[in-house]
Structure formats: structure tokens, C-alpha cells
Amino acid sequence: MNMPTYQIFGSENSLDADLVFFVEEMPQTIAEKLALSKEFSKSVASCFPEKEINPNLAVCQNGHLTAVYKGTTDELNNALFHTYNFHEQKQQNQITKLLVRDIDLKFLRSTRMILSFMSKTAYRVLVKKALKGVLDEKIQALETIKVSCITSFGKDKSSCDILKSVAFQLGQTIALCEGKELYTKNEIAACFPDLRKYLFREKDATVQDLQKWLLLFVELLKYRSLIMKNTSEYKYEDENDFNCAE
Template sequence: MIFHVFGSPSSLDCDIVVFVDTLPSLEEGKALAAELAPQILTQLGTGKKLNLNFAVLHDGIIVETLKGIPDETNNAVLATYGFHTQCYPLAIAHAVSRDRRAKFERAARIVLSLYSRTPQRESVKRALNGDFAAKCTMLAALDLSVSTDFGKNGAPEDVYKSIAFQLGQAIALAEGIEFYTKEAIVEHFPRLRPALQREPQTETDRQALETLKAQFLKYSV
């Protein structure tokens, strides 16, 4: 088993990509992750919570992933491998071209999913089952500046961090820039610092996310 740690150096959890010959199903992936976690924790010597993903490599390039987008995962591992203690030599040969549309669709899906336990749940669920245009219409109807109880989807600080990260990544990609860490996104979008650092959100902080959402929708056209 070969795996790499990747992502922001200051992450509270530990993102891991495990390379496999064939992707498991989602249910098989959950079981395999639970089985491999103790061994990986021992090898890394970390007490952080593990977030395991599985990927297939072909000629040094990630071509399939169980979760996320293959091109994003490939470039994220390549860009952030050096920030972490690693057990294996880097297996990624080079960066690949990004699929902007796939990133925007994923970001829209993630943000809407985070609102699936709010009073807008029914409208959000319908949008999640619709096409990209339906998702964007629902995003436009949401006001991110309004203080919200996200229910079982997590504490507000965690949810706003995820929203800021996804929207920041997508907008930067539309501008031809790739970001794979919280630190890089904060440098480019300073107003997102409180959200990305999981600080309690003020109305001003939430308004920054609403403004970012408007930029996202503008680039989605």
C-alpha cells in the first residue's frame, strides 16, 4: 500500500490519498478506510483524524478517484506533498490541465449540500437533483450573509470554512490560478481569513462569502 498526505499544512485533519489498482465502491471504500486507518496512523505517528480517499494512477497521473475530481487531486498532491511528513516517494509525475466546469459543478454541489439541513432543505434537495443551471439558481436564492443553523451538517465555523475554500478555489481557477491550501486562498482573498481559520463569523465575514458567491455565479455563466 502506497499513500500520500496532502492539503493545507495547518489542516485539523489529515487528508490521505491511497493508491489502488481498482476503485472500490463507496461502501467498500468506507470499510477499506476503516481497515487501513490504524496502520496509516501508526506509520505517520499522528493523532489527527484521517480523511482517506482512494485513487488510481496511470503513468504517474491520477486518472480516477473515489471522491473528488481526479485532476484536482493530482495537482493538489503534487503541490502540497512537500508540506507533510511522507512515508513514500512522490508517485505523481506532473501536473495536469484542470477541468474548470467539473470544479464549478463540484463546488456548487458541496455548498448546496451544506444547506441541506436548513429551512431551505426541500428546495436545496430539488436543486441537487437538477442540472448545473438549477444548482446555480438555488445558490443565487441563498443568502450566505444570513446567520444559519446547519444542523447535522456541522458547526457554522466548519461549514463556512468549507464554503470559503470551495468558492475561493473555483473563482481562482476561473482566473487561471490554482490554490490547494487555506494559506494560499487567504493570501489571494484576505477577507476570507476568518472563515478559513474557523473563526466565529460576523455579519461582515458572512457578507464576504455572499460577495464571493456572486463572483462564482458570474463565472458560472
């Protein structure tokens, strides 16, 4: 197959290679999206011999994304733009227009992701019920979780990896609520020094600071939920008019 057009994005010191492959039309099913992602990843694997590729798919039109496989269209669009120069790229930045961020959607997605990270812990029954429930149930679950009481996050990933992912979502979302867009570990660590040890996977890091920021996240979410038009997760393109940020 011909070499697909792709762009590297994310933290400049990421342990993995985060790639977005551009397609003219998004495949219809998850199985088709997954298969195409794997096919594209295999075709460029020789370019990243020492890294695991984390692939994504996106449709780009008129200088901005209009559909994505994983994540939200606005966040991935702006991440591609802002982190372009952090990596050695093979083509010009495909993103020339920033999208207005949907803060409600970021809170909803981060809530689901953080709960999902806890789905193989001692809180699994609570978490799985919350993931199937309404937003209030998710909030109650997050309020109940005590990170210090978690001894294992399951066999698939280490505690350091999970804590890093949680810290990243907390930092990004809280910053966005304050009008700041952060897309790398370094940016989040500079804005929230308490989260640095988790973002950089420091061993034996105590979880008190992470718990503090999780509780703040919950308080912000509770307040925001009162004014949300939609408290169920949705696609950015279904609720927004692709207004470009200045």
C-alpha cells in the same frame, strides 16, 4: 495487513490528516471503497495519534492519477503534487505529471458541494430540489440563498466548519477560473483576504464578504454554463484524454 502506500496532501496547517491511499485497481462499489478506506485508515492510525484521518483512494499510473474515490482526478492529482513538500512523507512523490484542469467540472462539483452544505438549513427544501434538478435550478437556488439568514447548518458540523468549507470552494473555483491553482488555506487566504476569517474558522465572523464571493461565483457560473459541453457532473477521465500540463 501490509502498510499501504499513501501520501499526505492539503494545507500544511490542516486540523485533520488528508491521506490518499494508492491502489492498483479501484473497487467497484461505494461500499467496497468505504470499507477499504476505513481498513487503510485503521492500519496507519498510530502515525496520526492526534488527528482525524480523511482517507481517499486513487489509482496512479505513469506518474499521474487515473481514477479516484472522492473528488476529481485532475484536482487530486495536482494537489498531491503541489502540496507534497508541506508534509513529512514516507515515500517519494507518486505524482510526477500534472494534469490539465477541467474548469467546467470544478464549477459543477463546487456548485453541488456548496448546495449540499446548505441542505440542513432553512433552505433545505429549495436545496434538495435543486440538487436533483438541472444546472439552472442549482444556479437559481444559489442566487436565492442569503447566508446571513441561516441560523443553523444542522447538528453534524459547526457554522465555522461549514463557512470554512464554502469559502474554500469559492476561493479555489474563482481562482481556477482566473488560471490559478490553489490547494491550501494559506494560498486561498493570500489570494482572497476577504475569505481568511472563514478559512481559519474565526468566531463571530460576519458573512457579508462570503455572500459577496458567493454572488460572484454565481455570476461566473451563469456565464460559463452558456458554453459548457456538459452541464451535469461527470468523471474527469470520461471527458478528458489525460493531457499533462507543462
